[in-house]
Amino acid sequence: MSVGLEALQAAPKVSLHDHLDGGLRPETIIELAAEVGHELPATDARELRRWFVESASSGSLVRYLETFKHTLAVMQTQVHLHRVAREFVEDLAADGVVYAEARWAPEQHLLSGLTPRQAVEAVRDGLEAGAQACRDRGRTIIVRQLLTGMRHASASREIAELAVDYRHDGVAGFDIAGAEAGHPPTRHLDAFDYLKRNNAYFTVHAGEAFGLPSIWEALQLCGANRLGHGVRIIDDITVPDYGPPRLGDLAAYVRNMRIPLELCPSSNVQTGAASSIAEHPIGLLTDLRFRVTVNCDNQLMSDTTLSREFAKVCEAFDYDLEDVRWFTINAAKSAFHSFDLRLALIEEVIKPGFARLGA
Ligand SMILES: O=c1[nH]cnc2c1ncn2[C@@H]1O[C@H](CO)[C@@H](O)[C@H]1O
């Protein structure tokens, strides 16, 4: 029997891979677009929601990413960034998320004259306002930023410096995102080198649209602490008709070193990285006890929440709340936060929260 959505919403969850500019409410986009004079493909909230999902479901990552022009257009001022960040936190908390890392690329929010610092501070203040609003309603949530550098552009070193500058002011780490093919992560070695010299944390979108070489580069040449998606690690695993699966050296490294995989089931089906939820590599990777985490990627483009992602994989793979607890503890262990906080999150929030639900 699969786990009901209500129980999943009540469970304390951890979200590691969630794009701020992929998680706006359609109603907010419509309101802000009217304010800034941006033309949208639909002006009814339900239609706009459908438009995002359909346009993002073509099987191509590049087309998926094109939809972001409509969210980026309404995230160009401090007031708008603040509002989007605040609502993002409130929506996560309403879904039962207790800790999240919200990623976004400051370099894409400078069209109206903001400096990267102003943009980061607006998001910081918006996230904090959202957390405060949740506390006022009796819910505790921590949401911090991951600053993303776009892989086709050349601002990554500057963004990495920003991530280090704000590391004690709401920024958890750094990420590289954007179209993968033709833009290997090694183009950004300068940024990664800077982060490592400063003992900072970073994840890299790798092994999504492109396969093993991208994962290998992200880990062995760039030094990533986690893999954004990493789902193509499956290409280094052979499943014979008889006997146990065989891991190649890269897959073995990922599993042995407990490298966190930020899997995003719905998004992977939309971009063609997986053919369906039922055939998603999460099943095999979980059986083999990789450090699997479950994530939304973009709540708007996938019309999803973390609870809904869990509902889908629970149904497809017959997972129960114990499994959801395992994924959640994996995510808490992999968070870019202090060891003390992660331990407290696991022992004082996650385990008791799941125990209340009988897991
Ligand atoms: O799944 C993904 N793969 C690669 N890039 C992505 C994905 N989702 C979003 N973005 C990119 O990350 C930027 C900053 O948040 C977004 O604007 C989008 O271009």
Ligand SMILES: [Zn+2]
């Ligand atoms: Zn992503």
